[in-house]
Amino acid sequence: MTRIPYPRWAVVMGAVALLTPALAIDPAAAANDRPSAAVVRTDQGAVRGSVSANHLSFQGIPYARPPLGALRWAPPQPGPVWTGIRDATKPGAACAQLQGLPMDSASVAEDCLHLNVTTPRTAARTPRPVMVWLHGGDFRFGRGDVYDGQRLAADGDVVVVTVNYRLGALGFLAHPALAGPDGVTGNFGLQDQQAALRWVRHNAAAFGGDPGNVTLFGQSAGATSVCAHLAAPGSAGLFHRAIVQSNSCANPVQTRVEAARAAEELAQNIGCTDPGTVAACLRGRDPARLVETAGYPGAGVDLGPVVDGRTLPVDPAAALAAGKLHPVPVLTGMNRDESRLVVWGMEHSGLNCPEPQPEPGDESESCPLTDDQYRDQVRGMFGDRAEQVLARYPRKGTQFPSETLGAVLTDHDYAEPIYSAALAFARRVPTYLYEFADDDAPFFTQGPEPTFPAGAYHCAELPYLFTVDYAEALTPTQQRLGDEMVRVWSDFARTGRAGWPRLHGAAPYARVFAGGRASGTTSFAAAHSYDFWRSLR
Secondary structure, eight states, X not given: OOOOOSOHHHHHOOOOEESEEEEEEOHHHHHHTOOOEXXXXXXXXXEEEEEOSSEEEEEEEEOBOOOOGGGTTSOOOBOXXXXXXXXXXXXXXXXXXXXXXXXXXXXXXXXXXXXXXXXXXXXXXXXXXXXXXXXXXXXXXXXXXXXXXXXXXXXXXOEEEEEOOOOHHHHHXXXXXXXXXXXXXXXXXXXXHHHHHHHHHHHGGGGTEEEEXXXXXXXXXXXXXXXXXXXXXXXXXXXXXEEEESSOTTSOOBOHHHHHHHHHHHHHHTTOOOTTTHHHHHHHSOXXXXXXXXXXXXXXXXXXXBOOXXXXXXXXXXXXXXTOSOOOOEEEXXXXXXXXXXXXXXXXXTTTSOSSOOOTTOOSOOOOOOHHHHXXXXXXXXXXXXXXXXXXXXXXXXXXXXXXXXXXXXXXXXXXXXXXXXXXXXXXXXXXXEEEXXXXXXXXXXXXXXXXXXXXXXXXXXXXXXXXXXXXXXXXXXXXXXXXXXXXXXXXXXXXXXXSOOOBTTBOEEXXXXXXXXXXXXXHHHHTTHHHHHHTO
16 A cells, blocks of 8 residues: 555644542532632642533643753653642643644644643542543644543543644654664654653553553544554553544554655755754754744655654554554544545645635635546546546536545545555454544634535544534534444443444444434445455555
């Protein structure tokens, strides 16, 4: 399978004792049900979070030392310790990044290795499952606090942890000049995630969680991270179930040669060209210039996880094929219309507009894709196989050309590798396949409206699992669908079972989450022309 280093959308876009004796809650708040404060004693010191009607929230907890100075491009070190009580009622800074999708925000911070913990407010009879969330964003964008875990925690009766990790040039620059004594460099963001998982192992019990029942889950680049940890020796035993949303463990990551080439390109672009001083030169560049030079996917430097010989001794895709991933139950799946987001970005960018094109950043005009442009896009992407693709995916009736292109890209970029990975998982571990398919999923509140139905686009499932403020509010029907999804995700975290038959050759079905009568099961392979795409490999 051709490596897809990032989702195509990013190319065009250019969150008295209670639970345990360690946690205390203000008695007045308990009596009056008013937001107040809760205190938990971690192995670093005490933190004071906030109390809401049905959950407790602890934000901005540092799980590692700030990666500043000599710690830039170094493995994360144990977090700071403190006396007294540390305020944990506000999130920490996002790791340095450019502006990405509407849920992202630009940042120049390097002191960003924080996590957030959300727990139910009620006491637990037994320790609760812990769910550790790794956000997406092409390893360039994103922050944990955007994804508020109150819904999963309160309704699913779990402890939710969301994580910041180093991104882009500061998280995944694998330049040989930055290598340690063992010659290894890169994957600093993955090492941050491992440090967060170790923090969870040491501190989950203080929040009422079970360190022996941790689910690692992520979406998009976060899903790729989950795949990496399934293959990483240093992650063994730190989690016990895996949820892989909207990406595939069958997609290869960078080789060491590819990563070094990308790092050398960034060094040259930023003006660090002298081989004898390149490391010092890079360390002298400020975060803003580093992330700006790395740029946006497709127009910048390709950065991400790499087979480095230490953190990742083997590509997760190769480990999956060989049956050598950590043997934990897996829930995996995708959104039915993933790539409609990339087509929205294409229209929004003005790249398909007739001359003169809109100025960059001009949101006043979005140009709908035409039939000719649809065919041109397919021919440009698939070359001598394009006519077969066009014959398989003709525009139907009143369907917009943008919807048809979205179907092509969804099935090629997402469905084929996700289903291939699911089949490989199913040969070794309990595996459950899902598809999110709400036609009317809420879209982003910022940016222009799509000129075509966005459907179940990339990221569309997230407001059903988390409390977010970047998308339109859910309708009552969608709230019920979200309740169902929260129940499935949390039950899987609790038991390793999803509530429908495991995937295997005699039962090649996916559970569909669509709301109302549209939910049920589907033959995933047939719905996404899996055999057709396999035949073109």
